[in-house]
Amino acid sequence: MDESALKKILDDIEVPPVDENAQKRAVNLAVAEFKARQNEKSQKSAQGTSFLSRLIGRSTPERGRNEMKMSKGFVFGGMGTALAVILVASLNMNSEQTIQQSMMPLASEVSAPPGTAEASPAYVAAVEEKNEEALDKALRTGDSAIPVPIEAPTDRLQLPEQQIAGAEQPSGSGGKNNFSDIAQNVTESRSSISGLMDMFGGRGDVDAQESEADDGMAVAQLKKDQSVLGRVEAEKAKESLARKAMMNAPEAPAASSPGEAGKGMVSSSETSVIYPEPYPYPQPVPVSPPDYYARPYYQEQGRDRFPQYTPNSFKVAQEEPVSTFSSDVDTASYSFVRRELNAGRLPPAQSVRVEEMVNYFHYNYPVPESKEEPFQPTVTIVDSPWTAGRKLMHIGIKGYEITGEKPHSNLVFLLDVSGSMDSPDKLPLLKNSMKLLLDSLQSDDTVSIVVYSGAAGTVLPPTKVSERSTIYNALDNLQAGGSTAGGAGIELAYNLAQQNFNKEAVNRVILATDGDFNVGITDRDQLKNYVAKKRETGIFLSVLGFGQGNYNDDLMQALAQNGNGVAAYIDSLSEARKVLLDEASSTLFPIAKDVKFQIEFNTAQIAEYRLIGYETRHLNREDFNNDKVDAGDMGAGHTVTAIYEFVPVGSASARTVDDLRYAQKLEEKPAIEESASDSPFANEYAFLKIRYKLPNESTSHLITRPVTMQDQVALQKIECGPADSCPASASDDTRFATAVAAFGQILRGEVNIVDYKLDDVIALAQDGKGADEFGYRAEFINLVRLAKAFENR
Amino acid sequence: MPDAQDTELIKRAQAGDPAAFEALVNDSYGIMFKMAFKWCGDRTAAEDITQEACIKLARGIGSFRHDSAFTSWLYRLVINTAKDWFKSQNRHPASDMDQAANIKAEESAPDDKILMQQVWAQIQILPDGEKEALLLVVGEGLSHKEAAQILEVKESTVSWRIHEARKKLESLFGKEKKYG
Numbered sequence: 001m002d003e004s005a006l007k008k009i010l011d012d013i014e015v016p017p018v019d020e021n022a023q024k025r026a027v028n029l030a031v032a033e034f035k036a037r038q039n040e041k042s043q044k045s046a047q048g049t050s051f052l053s054r055l056i057g058r059s060t061p062e063r064g065r066n067e068m069k070m071s072k073g074f075v076f077g078g079m080g081t082a083l084a085v086i087l088v089a090s091l092n093m094n095s096e097q098t099i100q101q102s103m104m105p106l107a108s109e110v111s112a113p114p115g116t117a118e119a120s121p122a123y124v125a126a127v128e129e130k131n132e133e134a135l136d137k138a139l140r141t142g143d144s145a146i147p148v149p150i151e152a153p154t155d156r157l158q159l160p161e162q163q164i165a166g167a168e169q170p171s172g173s174g175g176k177n178n179f180s181d182i183a184q185n186v187t188e189s190r191s192s193i194s195g196l197m198d199m200f201g202g203r204g205d206v207d208a209q210e211s212e213a214d215d216g217m218a219v220a221q222l223k224k225d226q227s228v229l230g231r232v233e234a235e236k237a238k239e240s241l242a243r244k245a246m247m248n249a250p251e252a253p254a255a256s257s258p259g260e261a262g263k264g265m266v267s268s269s270e271t272s273v274i275y276p277e278p279y280p281y282p283q284p285v286p287v288s289p290p291d292y293y294a295r296p297y298y299q300e301q302g303r304d305r306f307p308q309y310t311p312n313s314f315k316v317a318q319e320e321p322v323s324t325f326s327s328d329v330d331t332a333s334y335s336f337v338r339r340e341l342n343a344g345r346l347p348p349a350q351s352v353r354v355e356e357m358v359n360y361f362h363y364n365y366p367v368p369e370s371k372e373e374p375f376q377p378t379v380t381i382v383d384s385p386w387t388a389g390r391k392l393m394h395i396g397i398k399g400y401e402i403t404g405e406k407p408h409s410n411l412v413f414l415l416d417v418s419g420s421m422d423s424p425d426k427l428p429l430l431k432n433s434m435k436l437l438l439d440s441l442q443s444d445d446t447v448s449i450v451v452y453s454g455a456a457g458t459v460l461p462p463t464k465v466s467e468r469s470t471i472y473n474a475l476d477n478l479q480a481g482g483s484t485a486g487g488a489g490i491e492l493a494y495n496l497a498q499q500n501f502n503k504e505a506v507n508r509v510i511l512a513t514d515g516d517f518n519v520g521i522t523d524r525d526q527l528k529n530y531v532a533k534k535r536e537t538g539i540f541l542s543v544l545g546f547g548q549g550n551y552n553d554d555l556m557q558a559l560a561q562n563g564n565g566v567a568a569y570i571d572s573l574s575e576a577r578k579v580l581l582d583e584a585s586s587t588l589f590p591i592a593k594d595v596k597f598q599i600e601f602n603t604a605q606i607a608e609y610r611l612i613g614y615e616t617r618h619l620n621r622e623d624f625n626n627d628k629v630d631a632g633d634m635g636a637g638h639t640v641t642a643i644y645e646f647v648p649v650g651s652a653s654a655r656t657v658d659d660l661r662y663a664q665k666l667e668e669k670p671a672i673e674e675s676a677s678d679s680p681f682a683n684e685y686a687f688l689k690i691r692y693k694l695p696n697e698s699t700s701h702l703i704t705r706p707v708t709m710q711d712q713v714a715l716q717k718i719e720c721g722p723a724d725s726c727p728a729s730a731s732d733d734t735r736f737a738t739a740v741a742a743f744g745q746i747l748r749g750e751v752n753i754v755d756y757k758l759d760d761v762i763a764l765a766q767d768g769k770g771a772d773e774f775g776y777r778a779e780f781i782n783l784v785r786l787a788k789a790f791e792n793r
Numbered sequence: 794m795p796d797a798q799d800t801e802l803i804k805r806a807q808a809g810d811p812a813a814f815e816a817l818v819n820d821s822y823g824i825m826f827k828m829a830f831k832w833c834g835d836r837t838a839a840e841d842i843t844q845e846a847c848i849k850l851a852r853g854i855g856s857f858r859h860d861s862a863f864t865s866w867l868y869r870l871v872i873n874t875a876k877d878w879f880k881s882q883n884r885h886p887a888s889d890m891d892q893a894a895n896i897k898a899e900e901s902a903p904d905d906k907i908l909m910q911q912v913w914a915q916i917q918i919l920p921d922g923e924k925e926a927l928l929l930v931v932g933e934g935l936s937h938k939e940a941a942q943i944l945e946v947k948e949s950t951v952s953w954r955i956h957e958a959r960k961k962l963e964s965l966f967g968k969e970k971k972y973g
Contacts, residue, residue: 006959009912010932015830022840023822030847037852038809457914497905565958 018186020621046144055146055375057615078711088584115745123418124676138296227469237619301561306350307554309615313749314608314647314656317601323609323776324624326631327397327595328353329586329638330560331579332545332553332569336746338779341786347747351553354613354744355642357536361740361776362732364640365398374591374634377688380734382715386742386756389654392715393644393707394734395599402636408505408587409445410462411437414477415491416513418453425571426547430512433544433576437510440584441465445505448496449474455639496631497539506589507539508565513556524555532562542587544579545569557616563634564593582774586635592692593633594700597642599707600626607655609646610752612741624691627700634692643741646685683708717767735768736777743784758788799863806854814854818847823868828871831928833879834917847872861942868933869943872925908966915965923958926951930938 003403248400315323316511340347347606375397384390412433421427438447442465449460460474501507531541541563543556553569560567566587568579579587596619601609625628634640646683647654686707713728714733743761745753761784770779802820805813814902825846830839839938857866901962922944929940930951941948 004910006927006931006962007934009909010831010928012830012909013834013913016825016836018823018826019836019840022844023819023826026840026844026847027815027818028852029844030818032812033848034851034854035811035815038811323815370916385843456910491907491912 003714053347082320083419087316089334099328107497128492137781142498144481166734185287201411240663241635261328288312297445298329307557307616308350311745311748312610312612312615314606314748317606317646320573321603322598322600322621323611324596324598324619324621325614325615325642326619327597327609327634327640328355328614328617329640330356330557330567331357331360332556332567333357335569335571335575336553338783339569341783344786344789346787346790349748350605352744352747353616354741354748355617356613357637357744358613358641358740360738361736361780363396363641363737364731365396365639365733367398371400371591372694373701373703374692374694375690375703377690377703377705378671379688379705379711380730381685381707382713382730382738385715385738385760386753387645387654389651390645390647391712392738393646393685393711394641394737395597395644396639396733396737397634398640399586399636399638402585402589402591406442406585408502409441409588410497410500410502410505410507411441411445411588412493412497412500413447413449414489414509414511415449415451415459416453416489416511417451417478417480419480420514421547427478427480428516429570429573429576430544431478432544432573433570433580434475435472435585436573436576437580438465438468438471440581440588446500447471450489450493450496450498452492453476453480456489456492458496462496464664466717490527494534494539498537501538503538508588509539509541509563510544511541511559512544512546513572514552516546519657524558527555528558528562531559533560535564540590543567546548561632562630564590566635578774578776583635583637586638589636590633590695591636591638594627594629595634595640595692596624596629596631596700598689599644600689602648602681602684603649604681605649605685607647607651608657609644612645612745614642624689627693631632641737641738649684681706683710685709685711732770733767735764736770737768739765739768740780741788743780747787758784758791796832800859803857803859803863805928809855814851817854821850822847824864825871826869828868828928828933829875831932832872832875832924833884834913838878839935841880842871842875845878846871849874862939865935865939865943870943872944876921910964912962915962919958919961922946922950923954923961926954927958930955 024401055722079370239312330353333351333353336351337347337357338717366376368374368376378394378396378398380396382392382394384392415430415434417427421430441447445465446462447460448458448462451457451459459478460471463470465471490509490511493511497507497509536540541559542565543560543563545553545567546569547555566579568575568587570576570579592760598621601641619629619631621630633639647656688705688707690703692703693700713730713734715730715738717729717735739761742753742756742764743758746756746758746761764779765777767782769781774779799820802813802817806817822843826839826843829842829846830836833839833842846867850867853870857863884903916927919927925939925944928942929935930937937951938948941951944951
């Protein structure tokens with residue numbers, strides 16, 4: 001490593017361009033400090049400026065966090081105070097002095113209490129000068145004229161939130177959940193101020209008790225805050241009056257407050273401008289507090305991307321007797337649909353992939369006993385509940401379940417920490433999800449963390465799971481900001497996985513993102529190829545999707561498919577639990593790869609058929625035997641269900657197309673009597689073939705099974721006396737899967753199911769609910785109920 | 794920034810002329826930011842550090858004695874501010890997020906890029922003394938003597954630290970063809 005090489009590296013580091021606003025801010029602060037110094041060299045005047053720089057300067061989340069570390073147990077106190085300050089400062093109430101005191105511990109670096117050191121006249125002049133410029137500019141541009149000597153209002157908008165983010169750190173994990181709940185409530189409710197105050201008043205009480213044993217100072221602090229809250233409560237009436245006055249006559253507050261404003265020099269929220277003297281302006285423009293909660297975190301809408309496809313339509317068996325598709329164990333679509341419905345929206349049709357909805361649930365198909373033949377197919381034929389005369393063919397397989405010793409894992413978490421992840425349902429959820437995943441690993445598995453935003457970097461070198469606190473620390477330190485260089489991150493992550501490659505273990509990169517890659521390898525195909533190439537070296541990729549509004553489902557799916565992995569969408573901690581804990585072995589340990597299905601329909605029995613779902617998994621007929629063609633993979637215990645709807649020969653009314661005039665007519669062809677009755681296949685509907693490779697093999701194995709009349713059962717549960725006299729009826733699983741498939745098709749607005757209503761879906765799902773250990777099926781039924789709100793629109 | 798004009802500005806600023814000081818800070822901001830970014834590799838942190846350094850500059854401009862280049866003096870100011878800043882943040886630049894910088898991607902193959910990122914990340918976690926010597930001498934092209942003046946250590950110390958730093962990097966990355 002000689003000097004010229006090193007120099008090249010150092011020279012090649014691209015320093016980002018100077019941010020004009022940051023520069024202006026720094027220069028303004030420096031000049032203010034400079035003026036203060038020049039004129040008051042003998043006095044301790046600089047304190048005011050360091051305040052200024054700390055409070056309105058770029059207060060980074062880290063800084064907030066750092067300060068909050070000091071004040072363990074201040075969480076609610078701090079928040080209450082922040083709210084109170086917003087309220088009161090904006091109203092210039094005379095309680096400002098109290099708030100002053102309560103803010104003290106937050107500004108941990110302050111060396112003297114605010115108000116004790118008067119700002120020097122020169123300093124005041126400097127601030128005034130800057131403020132005047134700002135006002136002039138505002139008058140010219142028509143912007144609001146908040147007298148602050150900095151440029152973009154974003155810093156001020158963020159401040160309360162940053163405190164919130166900071167506050168999260170020091171509290172225990174129990175408190176954390178609570179807290180984020182509250183934070184979410186706050187951010188979402190956008191309710192009236194008094195509503196907010198009530199809420200925090202209440203929560204503050206609880207917390208005060210909890211933390212009493214904790215920290216004497218904290219208690220004192222909380223009590224102070226409580227008193228502030230109390231005062232605020234008591235003065236609510238006044239407030240509203242004052243606010244009205246403010247709206248009507250902007251001069252009023254300025255005129256009434258000079259003395260107070262002079263004393264209460266510094267406060268902490270966005271109104272935390274230093275007003276060393278009475279307002280320099282006759283008409284400060286009031287900013288109403290709820291605005292700060294209007295856009296409290298990164299939000300985006302309507303930029304979710306989904307793969308485009310059209311639902312499969314009926315095919316005439318004589319023209320196309322063979323249907324081929326790849327397995328799909330992804331569940332992302334169901335979670336996304338659930339999220340949208342819970343939010344009171346109808347999910348976009350393109351986001352609904354029926355097979356992913358069906359496969360979200362577990363079905364108790366018989367499990368094979370050996371790893372060598374990892375699954376055996378189960379086939380059930382029932383009458384189609386939504387169209388008389390048609391039938392449904394369920395094909396289900398369940399992967400071999402790993403018992404005994406689990407394989408080891410070498411996992412690299414590739415985490416998106418770009419600015420768009422800065423939202424309660426993204427980065428915080430991601431961190432907690434990752435912690436859940438750790439619980440399902442063995443203590444000598446290794447985990448490393450790579451993050452990417454504007455650039456990519458290793459946050460945690462390969463670390464044994466037993467060193468949990470190290471991993472937790474690395475996770476806790478993550479924060480969102482910057483652009484999204486996912487491409488560079490992927491390279492770094494694979495590199496790390498390669499370094500630590502263990503032939504005996506499962507080597508996997510787990511990508512967690514809201515789906516944007518706008519820097520680095522941005523070309524989709526290039527990324528896919530990269531992932532596919534790495535798959536060959538034995539490193540797989542799984543994708544966990546987060547958030548909504550900017551979710552790139554399309555790319556996530558493509559990446560997971562090329563990386564032999566699962567794409568799951570995490571919309572809540574309980575979903576994280578399902579994917580990463582309850583189904584960890586499915587998510588982590590592959591038992592078969594390139595699983596392909598091919599069904600040949602017996603044209604003597606079946607006139608038309610369509611595959612429900614799997615549109616994005618379609619394979620060509622010749623791909624089935626070609627081991628070079630990639631297909632879906634299965635993890636331990638995964639279930640895959642595919643449903644065909646078909647029209648048997650002879651049920652003319654259920655057909656979608658007429659027979660061709662010049663071809664041999666199906667109805668006239670005596671299917672049973674003449675050719676088929678002697679045929680050995682007379683009893684068969686179709687012939688099922690499944691190809692798969694074991695994880696470390698490159699040639700495929702074949703499983704075959706004829707689908708016969710004996711597979712046909714009644715869909716409905718049949719209650720009757722002695723079991724052997726009953727006609728065979730379908731399992732709960734079949735009923736439930738049918739209900740889910742129906743729901744998915746209804747959400748997509750498919751024509752084949754227009755007569756089937758959501759109430760029918762609910763009834764069928766209730767019938768097939770079975771034991772429902774984890775409550776997933778009950779949740780599904782609730783979702784269908786939610787969807788009913790849209791049924792008649 | 795021609796030196797004569799620079800000196801003039803500094804003198805006026807030292808005499809208490811706010812306009813001169815403002816011009817000086819504006820002129821210097823870019824250099825300071827660049828230095829700060831190379832130190833920490835993180836944009837936000839670099840902006841914070843630079844801002845803090847600007848304020849320090851306002852307090853300390855009087856103590857600049859024209860016996861060295863102003864830029865050298867600025868380097869010292871920024872490096873000290875950066876060290877203090879990280880101390881106050883209670884973290885090391887690399888421990889949080891060694892944002893391997895945005896290496897120019899176009900001209901180098903992916904492998905080179907990864908290597909460069911790794912080298913850069915390793916530089917980030919060198920001990921402060923070695924890192925600052927390396928950034929000044931290799932990064933900014935100063936002589937060992939100039940760097941020694943800025944860092945207020947003996948020239949031989951600078952040479953030793955650079956030697957140490959290179960040895961470490963060499964042991965980590967070997968004598969790659971491309972880089973040595």
